[in-house]
Amino acid sequence: MQENALAVQDGQEVVVHMQDIGFSYTENRLFNHLDLEIRRGNIYGLLGKNGAGKTTLLKILSGQLFIEEGETKVLGENPQKRSPSLLSEIFYLPEEFPLPKMKASEYLAMRSPFYPRFDHGMFAQYCREFDIDLNQRLDQMSLGQKKKVLLSFGLASNTALLILDEPTNGLDIPSKKQFRQTVASAMTEQRTFIISTHQVRDMENLIDPIIILHDGKVIFNDTVESVNEKYVLTLTTEQPKADEVMYTEKVLGGWMVLSERTDDSEGKPLDLETLFNVIIEQSKGSAGGVR
Ligand SMILES: Nc1ncnc2c1ncn2[C@@H]1O[C@H](COP(=O)(O)OP(=O)(O)OP(=O)(O)O)[C@@H](O)[C@H]1O
Numbered sequence: 158m159q160e161n162a163l164a165v166q167d168g169q170e171v172v173v174h175m176q177d178i179g180f181s182y183t184e185n186r187l188f189n190h191l192d193l194e195i196r197r198g199n200i201y202g203l204l205g206k207n208g209a210g211k212t213t214l215l216k217i218l219s220g221q222l223f224i225e226e227g228e229t230k231v232l233g234e235n236p237q238k239r240s241p242s243l244l245s246e247i248f249y250l251p252e253e254f255p256l257p258k259m260k261a262s263e264y265l266a267m268r269s270p271f272y273p274r275f276d277h278g279m280f281a282q283y284c285r286e287f288d289i290d291l292n293q294r295l296d297q298m299s300l301g302q303k304k305k306v307l308l309s310f311g312l313a314s315n316t317a318l319l320i321l322d323e324p325t326n327g328l329d330i331p332s333k334k335q336f337r338q339t340v341a342s343a344m345t346e347q348r349t350f351i352i353s354t355h356q357v358r359d360m361e362n363l364i365d366p367i368i369i370l371h372d373g374k375v376i377f378n379d380t381v382e383s384v385n386e387k388y389v390l391t392l393t394t395e396q397p398k399a400d401e402v403m404y405t406e407k408v409l410g411g412w413m414v415l416s417e418r419t420d421d422s423e424g425k426p427l428d429l430e431t432l433f434n435v436i437i438e439q440s441k442g443s444a445g446g447v448r
Contacts, residue, residue: 179226202364
């Protein structure tokens with residue numbers, strides 16, 4: 158693909174730029190003045206409550222839904238134009254999908270020519286790792302097996318942008334570990350992955366930065382590390398007063414409290430689930446939130 162010159166922020170190319178986006182399915186507005194920037198070479202996690210609009214956002218990025226207001230640029234192009242060169246640089250794995258009545262090997266032969274840098278050796282390796290029989294018919298596979306075929310296909314496609322919507326849904330316990338290892342091994346500086354998920358425990362130590370979609374906007378787009386540099390979680394046995402702490406949560410043995418990190422702070426870093434709850438909680442009242 159002849160990529161247009163992309164803007165560079167902090168040494169990383171901006172592969173997705175969304176500005177002032179407005180979108181509705183019905184008279185109710187889903188996105189209102191939504192802004193988003195995604196930089197090359199990262200595995201982003203897209204988090205949000207049910208109905209926040211994660212799938213919708215991913216469909217806009219992959220040229221399947223059209224916005225009413227604002228501007229979207231993906232790899233420098235407007236995805237609504239659906240140019241073949243741009244579409245061959247995006248692989249989108251939906252949460253649910255119908256697959257044709259054919260063997261996985263036939264599907265490979267049919268779809269792989271669409272992706273100019275498709276790596277057949279990698280595809281075979283990923284399928285071996287996921288224990289997939291390429292001679293089995295796709296429509297006779299379980300949900301998890303189908304996901305593994307498409308995931309292997311997407312990773313081997315070598316597209317600049319790989320979008321995975323709830324990829325671990327349907328995967329058994331050993332496959333989730335395999336998923337993390339395979340995704341991490343397929344990542345390169347030239348690629349960008351966006352993974353939408355509710356299964357944050359499956360994604361711990363894989364996705365970073367984190368994007369949180371809430372109330373029609375992106376309310377957080379930053380690394381977990383940047384939050385942990387500023388804040389710390391500590392366990393206390395006395396119930397803290399709600400108005401004296403930024404965030405608290407009842408846990409076994411006491412209360413988890415989020416406070417600003419000082420030089421002598423001792424505590425544990427935020428896990429993704431707590432980070433999500435903190436950001437949503439902060440968005441309710443405070444100006445600014447945790448940033
Ligand atoms: N085709 C459609 N027509 C009308 N409304 C829709 C359509 N698709 C989605 N919606 C609505 O838009 C909102 C966002 O849906 P979307 O699937 O993008 O959310 P999500 O964050 O992916 O949700 P979940 O986490 O439950 O998968 C929801 O309120 C949903 O009901």
